[in-house]
Amino acid sequence: MKNCPNCKSEVEDNFNLCWNCNYSFSENKVVEFEDVDEKQSVKAIDCLRCKVPLAFSGNFKFHEGTRYGIFGNVFEAFTNRESFDLYICPKCGKVEFFSPEI
Template sequence: MKTCPNCKSEIEDNWDLCWNCNYSMIENKVIEFKETTRISRKIECLRCKIPLIFSGEYKFHEGAKIGFFGNLFEAFVNREKFDLYICPKCEKVEFYLPQKG
């Protein structure tokens, strides 16, 4: 374990970025992460009538990897992306097509 020079938190030896304050051991400074803007949907749970929480964009594909040539056959499968929303009360999951922003 090593110690972050900025916030004194313990960091794994193989990490170059502090988990607590985003201090970079390589650049010797705190890294600022810019948040991406996203068009938010106002979607309510059909059961609970409370707003769904956006969980992220997930990528799925149809088909299975076949033996040794599995990665080669990945080029021929159908891939889809969906936005995933979750109800915090009943834990219902809903998929929507990603919005263009």
């Protein structure tokens, strides 16, 4: 564990960003995440590998479970559904999932 020099929070050794105040250990400053488009809440996020801006690919919905014959719609009520914003690095192809803001 290491301590953040900005807010003094404990951060895992393998993390490069403080979870509490967004302090970047590699850049030695607090990183600000700004909204690019207020309507879709698209974030301006850089790829951790290439340092190029990630491209917003859209919001994707996933669910766990299968449909069971004629009772498929009834069992859909018991499945877990999640929605994520998908970002892709145009240079290396890395994919990032983020939970959308409510």
